[in-house]
Every structure is written in C-alpha cells, then in structure tokens.
Amino acid sequence: MLDAVIVGSGGAGLSAAIALREYTDNFLLITECNLGQSNTMMAQGGIQIAIGTNDSVEKHFNDSFSGGNYKNDKELLLLMVSKGIEILKWLNDLGMDFDKVDDTYDLKSCSGISEKRVLSKGTETGRAILKVLISRIKRNSIKINTKTSLKSISKKKTFFLLKTYNNGQETLMETKNVILCCGGKAKDFAKRHGLGTTNQHCSSFDFYPSLYGLNLKMRDEKSFQFHPACISLNGPLLGVPVPETLLSLGGIFLDKNGRKIADTDLKRDVLSKKIMNAIKNNIGVKDKFAYKSVYLDLSEVFDNCSQDALKPFKNFFKKLSYYGIEPKVDKIPVTPMVHYQNGGIVINTRCETSIPGIYAAGEITGGVHGTNRLMGNSLLDILVFGDFAGKTCGESIIKNTL
16 A cells, blocks of 8 residues: 555655655656656746745736736635745755856746746756756655556545556556646647647546545646647747746837737736737638638847847747747747646645545646636746645655654
8 A cells, every 4th residue: 555646747846855855755656658758848938936025925926916817716825935945945055056146046027927037958957957856856755657648546445445557557556645747738729629738648637537436625626727838830949938037138029911919018918819810800821820810920029039038038939940930030930839837726825626635736737727727827836736635645654654
C-alpha cells in the first residue's frame, strides 16, 4: 500500500514530490508523458513575484483580482502572491538563474499589471524551472513511472484504487492519498470545439469522469482562457504563443486590409474577444493558415526598443526566422487559441479537496485566478500550491501513523 500517488510531472507535481519526500519515500509519481513533459515546460514569459522597489504584495493581489474579473478565491490568491519571495529564494537555492542586468533582476511587464514584476529566463522560463526541479527530484531518488496514464480513481473504505495504463497494460494501484497535479482540460476543450491549442499533446484526462463519480466539488468549469496571439502558420510554429512580455513592448493587431484591430496591451480575455470578433466579422484572414487569423505587426517594437530590451527574445526571434518569418519586417499570422483552464477542483489553502485524502494543485484547480489568469501567475501558482499539497499530504501521513 502506497502512502500517496502524485499524478503529473509539471511544476506542481514535481514541487509536491519534493515537499512530500520530507515526510515519506513510500509514494510514486506517475506521468502520462516523459518526466517534465508538460505545459510548464512550454511556459515562455516568466513568473510574477513582487520584488520591485515600488511593488508590493498588495499591488500584485489587486492586479490579479482585477485581472480575474473579481471572481478569484481571495484567500487562495492572497496566499499565492504572499509566497512569491519565499518561492524565489527556494528556486535560487535549487540553482535557478533568472535574467539580470548588472546583477539586478530584469523585471518585465505584461498586460494587466501595474508594476514590472515578471522574472524570466529568456523565453524558456518554464523549461529552466523544470530543469532545477528535476535535478532535485533525481537527487532525492523519488520513484517515477513515466508514460503511465490514469484512467480512473475509486474510493474504497480506507484507500483509493487507481486504474492506470502503461503500454496498454492495466495496473491497479492502492494508495492512501492522491495528489492531482496534472494540468487542465484545455486541449480536450479545444479538440471538442475545433479550436487550436497551445497545450502539449500528451494528456488525455480519461480519469476525469471518475471525479464526478466521487462527487468531488468543482467551480468555474466552463471557464477557459485563450492566449490572444498564437502563430497560425502550418508547420512547427503552429500554436506557439507570442510571449506577452514581448507584446508588452508594443505592436498592433491588423485585419486582412491592414486596419488596426487592437493594441497589444489589453488583458488576455479582452484582447482575445476583440480578435475573435474581427474574425467573426470576416475581416480576418481566411484559408491561408491553419485557422482564421489576423496579423501581428511588431515593427514598432524593433523601431523603439533597445537591443538590451530585445535580448531576452533572441531565441524566439531565431525560431521565427528559421521557419521563414522575419519579425522585424513580416506581419505574423496569429489567432487566439485555447491556453488554460481557469476553473476546476475546489481546494482550500492546504490544497485539500472536498474528498479527504485527495489533494490538488495547479491548473486542475479552480479559484486562484478567477475567470481570467494574468500571464506569469501560473508558474507562481504551481510552485506555491504544489509545495503546499505535498506538505499537507505529508503531515496527514505522519499524523495517521502515530
């Protein structure tokens, strides 16, 4: 009998595993993909932490509450923004190295925030964070089953029974606790509605119906977020989002006739709606790309920004150039794509759900971000609540063994 099974190997799952290891080694982390292959790895822009001279936890809270359309769980949101500096210290201790200028953090902006507070590592912040988390996972000899999909969870009298598959072979796991850190259903939502998505391909969510069978409490389940500027060119660039830290430097969205639709500084949900309305009104670009699109013109960014300001995006620009788009002169075909599940499992500040023994953290939960997440808050979310989920579960295991 296992003490716990952690489902998912993105930032939330790995953080939970690192925390839980302080209490027990009798647990297993399962992931449907390879270790770390997750939406966390695809996170580009950065992580919001209020460390600027004029910034504060209160400002971070207010920006996020407004950004979430005032529908966030205030307790969860306050906890997340309050833990930012602690998370930064933890990441630094693990070996994370955020972008700096003259030994000072290079804080960036994005839509919906009142102060520069986004720390980044070029345009591969998620990948860099995962690298240091995986290093600690390996050092702690945490047991992992990769390419293992969860098909169902059922509640027995004193434990949970998990049905899993690996290479077509069914395995039943008995565990006292379950920590769900496996992301959201954005890919599934996109597929059902014939939409594009930014999410990685390796996630099925076959187990989700069994959560309803357990009567696990949910909230805001129909709330999904679109990233407003995803490349719609067929080929390897399809679905790649333009980093919002880049959009914060300027640029305009244009219709098929070259007329302005919107600037780039609007909140994700507002900007996405403007672009989708333009497409609906037949002033978008049809047929040439994988999805009906508009154009993003970044020429003013290159005209007005210094080389130092553009330096963090050099790998993104190289990728565009490699596949035939010269962002300094070419208009980039983009369209909103399904990016994030805002709602999900209801949790408290200890990551406990409505079912004792089931914990959850990250995108699979609801409440932290209301009905619109600000860029940069997801990485903070998964690290803060992944850690809490592991610690809370560990404390419960110790308590029940005394």
